[in-house]
Amino acid sequence: xxxxxxxxGRAQGLCYKHVVTLLTFIQHTFRDIYDLFLETSPFxxxxxxxxxxxxxxLYISNTRIKVNIHRKTPSxxxxxxxxxxxxxxxxxxxxxxxxxxLGNTCFMNAVLQCLCHTQPLVDYCTRGTYLSDINHRSPTxxxxxxxxxEFVKKISDSKSKAxxxxxxLRSEVQRYAPRFYGDSQQDAQEFLRYLLQGLHDDINRVKSxxxxxxxxxxDAFKTWRKYRDTDDxxxxxxxxxxxxxxxxxxxxxxxxxxxxxxxxxxxxxxxGYRNTSLRQCFNLFSSPEILDGTNRPYCxxxxxxxxxxxxxxxxxxPRVLVIHLKRFSASSYGQKLNMMIECPLILGNISEFAAQxxxxxxxxxxxxxxxxxxxxxxxxxxxxxxxxxxxxxWNEFNDSRVTKASSVVTNKSYILFYxxxxxxxx
Numbered sequence: 001x002x003x004x005x006x007x008x009g010r011a012q013g014l015c016y017k018h019v020v021t022l023l024t025f026i027q028h029t030f031r032d033i034y035d036l037f038l039e040t041s042p043f044x045x046x047x048x049x050x051x052x053x054x055x056x057x058l059y060i061s062n063t064r065i066k067v068n069i070h071r072k073t074p075s076x077x078x079x080x081x082x083x084x085x086x087x088x089x090x091x092x093x094x095x096x097x098x099x100x101x102l103g104n105t106c107f108m109n110a111v112l113q114c115l116c117h118t119q120p121l122v123d124y125c126t127r128g129t130y131l132s133d134i135n136h137r138s139p140t141x142x143x144x145x146x147x148x149x150e151f152v153k154k155i156s157d158s159k160s161k162a163x164x165x166x167x168x169l170r171s172e173v174q175r176y177a178p179r180f181y182g183d184s185q186q187d188a189q190e191f192l193r194y195l196l197q198g199l200h201d202d203i204n205r206v207k208s209x210x211x212x213x214x215x216x217x218x219d220a221f222k223t224w225r226k227y228r229d230t231d232d233x234x235x236x237x238x239x240x241x242x243x244x245x246x247x248x249x250x251x252x253x254x255x256x257x258x259x260x261x262x263x264x265x266x267x268x269x270x271x272g273y274r275n276t277s278l279r280q281c282f283n284l285f286s287s288p289e290i291l292d293g294t295n296r297p298y299c300x301x302x303x304x305x306x307x308x309x310x311x312x313x314x315x316x317x318p319r320v321l322v323i324h325l326k327r328f329s330a331s332s333y334g335q336k337l338n339m340m341i342e343c344p345l346i347l348g349n350i351s352e353f354a355a356q357x358x359x360x361x362x363x364x365x366x367x368x369x370x371x372x373x374x375x376x377x378x379x380x381x382x383x384x385x386x387x388x389x390x391x392x393x394w395n396e397f398n399d400s401r402v403t404k405a406s407s408v409v410t411n412k413s414y415i416l417f418y419x420x421x422x423x424x425x426x
Contacts, residue, residue: 097162098402099165101168102170148172204231206229239264242315243262267326270328281325288312325415347364368417
């Protein structure tokens, strides 16, 4: 390794060498110019002189020696989303700040906390990747995702324990969704669906949707490709899955299969039990339903409406699996279902809940967010419990108050957020 003194001496020697080379070049150039002056016009002479000068500049630029002084360079860690500085990642401690209640906005605060713990979505916002995806033809013209991204940056970068006000984001939501206007209590799942749809529209990479040609109802792959041809965004990348619906005619046994996308799963809760499990909710979700009377569907083979059975299964699991527990079931006669539902922190054998030959059923899921509802059908309060992706600790976010969670899943759990194991810090 050369010392600084040797490097400096070598640089001075190179400088002297270039000066001598330049003077020799000029001498030969003027001599050639004098000879040419006798034979050509001044215009051509100037052109040749400029050409010689450009050639020399190109020469010294290609032959100069670059002296690199050793300096500390940041190391980078690759992920499926982009590259991030390792030092920065080590300094990040995750979200530990609460949100001010702006008047019965606990439903919004709880959902926002869970989304701010969805690390791939947080990375997308904080790194500014969304800017290149903004679709100005969306209903909100890109305004919603801009405000949301700024909110995510603010809550992610906060070093203070003081709560943050989501006022601007709330105003933007109310601007385009009047049903969320005012101080009345809203349903957290309905807000989540609206927000995800609005964000998707704002960053849909398909600026001009193609004409939908062909019916691929019975082909899972073609139906999914057709869906992605019109809906392509990070929201779809993360939250979108595919359902398989099978209608079986009880007269001719003909099966009619269709595939539809979903962004969350609304699972029914078995009634009549004191405690139940998430597995039982999935089983009830996929149990065949008899369609009779006015609900009879049309059979293409029988050419008439027939008594049929309908079965819904998951055909493709998303990266982020959002499960909505139907505690406000219509069959419960207006009473909220408050039984305890055993939900594992790691959802391992996901294939038990999927259709045969489904996509992604070999993945394990980690629970990282829970929205609780405490109250009745007509009133109540929402809080969020979130797993810090860096410290792995569970915190409870009760609007502006942040504490360590004493429990994760309770009889108040309403919305569950699972992410595929190994997806960005999980």
